Amino acid sequence: MKSFSKMVYPYVIWAAAMIVMPMLMIVLYAFTVKGNSVLTFQFTFDNFIRFFSDPVFPGVLWRSLKLAVITTVICIAIGYPSAYIIAKLKPNSQAMMILLITLPTWINMLVRTYAWRGILSNFPISGEIKVYIGMLYNFLPFMILQIYTSLSKIDPNLIVAAHDLGANNRETFRRVILPLSLPGVVSGITLVFLPAVSSFFIPKLLGGGQYVLIGNLIEDYFISTGDWNFGSAISLIMAIIILISMYITRKLDRKSAEAEAD
Amino acid sequence: MEQKTKHYEKLFLVLVFLFFYLPIIYVVFFSFNSSKSLSTFTGFSLQWYEKMFKNRTIMESIWYTVSCAVIATVVSTVVGTITAIGLSKSKKALREAINQVNNLPMLNPDIVTAIGFMLLFTSLRIKTGFTTMVLAHIAFCIPYVVLSIMPKLRTLDPNLAEAALDLGCTPLQALWKVIIPQIRPGIVSGALIAFSMSFDDFVISLFTTGPGINNISIYVYANVKRVNPTINALSAIIVYVITIVLVLVNVVPMIRERKSKKNEQLIR
Numbered sequence: 001m002k003s004f005s006k007m008v009y010p011y012v013i014w015a016a017a018m019i020v021m022p023m024l025m026i027v028l029y030a031f032t033v034k035g036n037s038v039l040t041f042q043f044t045f046d047n048f049i050r051f052f053s054d055p056v057f058p059g060v061l062w063r064s065l066k067l068a069v070i071t072t073v074i075c076i077a078i079g080y081p082s083a084y085i086i087a088k089l090k091p092n093s094q095a096m097m098i099l100l101i102t103l104p105t106w107i108n109m110l111v112r113t114y115a116w117r118g119i120l121s122n123f124p125i126s127g128e129i130k131v132y133i134g135m136l137y138n139f140l141p142f143m144i145l146q147i148y149t150s151l152s153k154i155d156p157n158l159i160v161a162a163h164d165l166g167a168n169n170r171e172t173f174r175r176v177i178l179p180l181s182l183p184g185v186v187s188g189i190t191l192v193f194l195p196a197v198s199s200f201f202i203p204k205l206l207g208g209g210q211y212v213l214i215g216n217l218i219e220d221y222f223i224s225t226g227d228w229n230f231g232s233a234i235s236l237i238m239a240i241i242i243l244i245s246m247y248i249t250r251k252l253d254r255k256s257a258e259a260e261a262d
Numbered sequence: 263m264e265q266k267t268k269h270y271e272k273l274f275l276v277l278v279f280l281f282f283y284l285p286i287i288y289v290v291f292f293s294f295n296s297s298k299s300l301s302t303f304t305g306f307s308l309q310w311y312e313k314m315f316k317n318r319t320i321m322e323s324i325w326y327t328v329s330c331a332v333i334a335t336v337v338s339t340v341v342g343t344i345t346a347i348g349l350s351k352s353k354k355a356l357r358e359a360i361n362q363v364n365n366l367p368m369l370n371p372d373i374v375t376a377i378g379f380m381l382l383f384t385s386l387r388i389k390t391g392f393t394t395m396v397l398a399h400i401a402f403c404i405p406y407v408v409l410s411i412m413p414k415l416r417t418l419d420p421n422l423a424e425a426a427l428d429l430g431c432t433p434l435q436a437l438w439k440v441i442i443p444q445i446r447p448g449i450v451s452g453a454l455i456a457f458s459m460s461f462d463d464f465v466i467s468l469f470t471t472g473p474g475i476n477n478i479s480i481y482v483y484a485n486v487k488r489v490n491p492t493i494n495a496l497s498a499i500i501v502y503v504i505t506i507v508l509v510l511v512n513v514v515p516m517i518r519e520r521k522s523k524k525n526e527q528l529i530r
Contacts, residue, residue: 114493
């Protein structure tokens with residue numbers, strides 16, 4: 001039996017080379033500048049100083065965060081009621097609805113965004129609103145599916161019990177259903193906020209070129225400009241901000257769960 | 263949860279579904295347009311489908327997408343299964359460490375994972391192209407396969423494999439005849455996740471592929487600037503294929519179930 005544990009070893013080597021190494025490379029590049037300082041390990045904060053001393057870059061970062069937060073909030077505002085209504089349907093119709101929501105997500109994201117480009121070109125609306133529509137379209141299904149999953153796991157007896165104990169519909173929702181569905185909302189936030197911050201083809205396809213987000217900056221510095229050091233520094237800044245926001249979200253979730261338990 | 267839905271709730275759901283299906287209907291509709299226009303329908307024609315099948319770049323991109331997804335699925339499913347079984351028998355510290363490392367590509371934004379691969383390949387002087395794209399796909403698929411198999415292994419009775427060994431199985435036989443059959447659902451769902459992740463991938467492919475090697479996503483991204491209704495035809499075909507596959511996967515078991523129920527009643 002113990003011999004089976006040896007089966008991990010090839011993957012340990014693979015993971016070191018294909019997962020850990022690339023991440024270290026990003027850090028290495030972020031703390032060095034162009035030229036051969038990567039090879040001589042001359043670390044510098046130049047890239048980060050450059051990022052924060054030019055008002056353009058923090059502006060783009062701020063815009064990306066704002067876009068991601070607003071997209072996430074709209075996804076919850078539309079996704080929660082949708083999931084809630086679906087969860088109230090008969091089991092067969094529930095399965096059908098979930099299939100209908102899943103189907104578009106199987107179609108390539110680029111293709112779906114391209115389709116919106118055609119529709120929206122008929123309307124005189126700003127690039128920013130088009131980007132929001134594209135974001136909402138791509139990420140709303142994830143939110144609905146996550147919230148639906150946690151709603152459908154709720155034991156119906158709990159709701160019956162709440163009613164028996166004298167709670168009306170509103171109270172039952174606020175004190176039983178909502179707290180029990182929060183884990184779904186939190187994983188929905190993870191699935192929406194994370195890709196929304198870093199997305200770069202939605203703004204590029206729908207925003208008409210003027211709407212630059214942090215993902216577009218990274219793409220430009222890697223593919224067009226070829227300044228990989230600065231590009232790595234931008235990605236590192238983005239990755240750290242995402243890690244912090246995920247940490248805060250999870251903390252909030254745990255706190256609300258504890259508050260409910262008290 | 264089952265309750266009566268009110269009219270305004272039904273209307274709300276209808277609007278949400280309209281939003282989801284509007285672009286799909288739009289693309290399919292205009293893929294039959296006889297002119298280049300994306301706003302007025304001038305008549306029925308199949309010319310964009312014809313142009314699409316004659317376009318070598320599009321056909322190549324479909325081939326690269328499918329072959330990359332197939333290779334990445336097979337390799338990541340095999341490696342992921344072996345790794346997951348190994349992990350379930352290894353020390354807790356190693357298991358935790360591997361899980362943390364596997365979390366990196368799953369939690370990092372795609373673009374960060376993608377530039378990591380790009381920096382790795384170029385600093386190792388590996389020429390980017392189809393091989394590097396497949397390698398990157400394998401690397402980001404394995405964690406998902408491992409993740410979908412691990413829960414199945416956790417519920418597995420460890421005595422079963424021991425019993426198989428005691429009864430004279432070689433370790434390989436115990437693996438193949440006892441462990442694998444019991445975790446098969448996890449392996450299948452892991453393979454499906456891997457295939458769809460690889461098939462749909464854009465960001466990681468964009469940064470790890472080389473000149474002339476495009477998958478469908480990269481082709482769309484590169485050609486979207488001009489009005490190009492062949493992309494409508496390509497998108498429409500993707501819609502047809504996925505609809506047929508999903509309907510088959512979901513409806514066929516339903517019909518089979520109904521039939522077997524009928525048979526049961528007949529037997530009674």
